[in-house]
Amino acid sequence: MTQTDVFLEERAGVSAPPLLDVRGIARRLGSHQALDDISFSLASGDILGIIGRSGAGKSTLIRCLSGLERVDGGSITVEGTEITALSETALQTVRQRIGMIFQHFNLLSAKTAAENVMLPLLIAGWPKRRREERVAELLDLVGLGGQAKRYPHQLSGGQKQRVGIARALAASPALLLCDEATSALDPETTTSILALLDDINRRLGVTMVLITHEMSVIRSLARKVIVLDHGRIAEQGSVAEIFGAPRSDVTHSLLRGFRPELPDHLAAALRPEPFPGSAPLFRIDLAGENARGTLLFDLAQSFRVRPVLLHGGLQDVRGVAVGSLFVALADAGAAPVDAILSFLLGRSQATELLGHVVPSA
Numbered sequence: 001m002t003q004t005d006v007f008l009e010e011r012a013g014v015s016a017p018p019l020l021d022v023r024g025i026a027r028r029l030g031s032h033q034a035l036d037d038i039s040f041s042l043a044s045g046d047i048l049g050i051i052g053r054s055g056a057g058k059s060t061l062i063r064c065l066s067g068l069e070r071v072d073g074g075s076i077t078v079e080g081t082e083i084t085a086l087s088e089t090a091l092q093t094v095r096q097r098i099g100m101i102f103q104h105f106n107l108l109s110a111k112t113a114a115e116n117v118m119l120p121l122l123i124a125g126w127p128k129r130r131r132e133e134r135v136a137e138l139l140d141l142v143g144l145g146g147q148a149k150r151y152p153h154q155l156s157g158g159q160k161q162r163v164g165i166a167r168a169l170a171a172s173p174a175l176l177l178c179d180e181a182t183s184a185l186d187p188e189t190t191t192s193i194l195a196l197l198d199d200i201n202r203r204l205g206v207t208m209v210l211i212t213h214e215m216s217v218i219r220s221l222a223r224k225v226i227v228l229d230h231g232r233i234a235e236q237g238s239v240a241e242i243f244g245a246p247r248s249d250v251t252h253s254l255l256r257g258f259r260p261e262l263p264d265h266l267a268a269a270l271r272p273e274p275f276p277g278s279a280p281l282f283r284i285d286l287a288g289e290n291a292r293g294t295l296l297f298d299l300a301q302s303f304r305v306r307p308v309l310l311h312g313g314l315q316d317v318r319g320v321a322v323g324s325l326f327v328a329l330a331d332a333g334a335a336p337v338d339a340i341l342s343f344l345l346g347r348s349q350a351t352e353l354l355g356h357v358v359p360s361a
């Protein structure tokens, strides 16, 4: 099953209709095709991370999802309502179901934290008493119970983003769009904001779409990933699939530093053909079940080879063990490399024969 099939299967599944369904959207900015044939769907409660290099089209996509920008073609459906078909007035009502948080927080500087959070409730016409109760509840939720009367300039960056999150959640949106929500924050504050968003998703079940250029954000928060490149989807899948076996060049490049790579001295020692004393060296990409098995033991038993682990490692990606091992097979003399490769392909996300090295190198 391909990664796209996983998405399509969910779309066709017996469960509830998707909360967000995007079909073939396109958007042109001047002479530039900023988005081209973007399709995906998202179930209620899911968290989708959209990543891409600068200029890939991330901001344009999130602006289209929020209804701030119109598409030139295709459709966007939120909770069964096709927002791309709505008039500006009808869109205003649906947009109350969509919350948004921003890189630079976008708080009103002349209003207190509580007044900023209250704004969407004023617009939605909530009565005063309920508004005040709701604001107190939201400030507690984001850990700012004691800061209600502070102005933005009296708050740290992390606290400002907490106000932004409380404001976005005020009218109980079904969909929360996060536009580079942690890009202006230091690493420690980033971790605490991502943990808060994760907690909110678990407690309130809010569906989230986050755009970012940082793979660390995707790894910490997303469950599904779309990699955008030049306005098109280069690749999509679960976060474990993307980290475990990336397929597109752009994903490989965005993951640099997040996946084990062959150390330079080993790469320099690699030869394309076997030579006396050499062993074939494989890169084995693993995720989930196959990362926990007895792969190397079974390999040794089945082919009477001696697997020598030269490099690699596993990391935890949203509860799934994901990683790569660089394994040389000593004493593989008579063992058929093709059969070994097909054995490994059946037990891994991906396996590649990199060349031949002296195993102790």
Ligand SMILES: Nc1ncnc2c1ncn2[C@@H]1O[C@H](COP(=O)(O)OP(=O)(O)OP(=O)(O)O)[C@@H](O)[C@H]1O
Pocket (backbone or CB within 6 Å): 029, 030, 031, 032, 034, 052, 053, 054, 055, 056, 057, 058, 059, 060, 061, 213
């Ligand atoms: N008015 C415009 N006319 C022509 N091209 C535009 C216009 N506005 C944006 N673009 C181009 O559209 C592309 C997509 O821009 P967008 O801001 O969506 O990308 P992005 O992935 O969010 O980038 P970044 O991470 O740098 O914010 C970029 O190449 C940008 O230069």
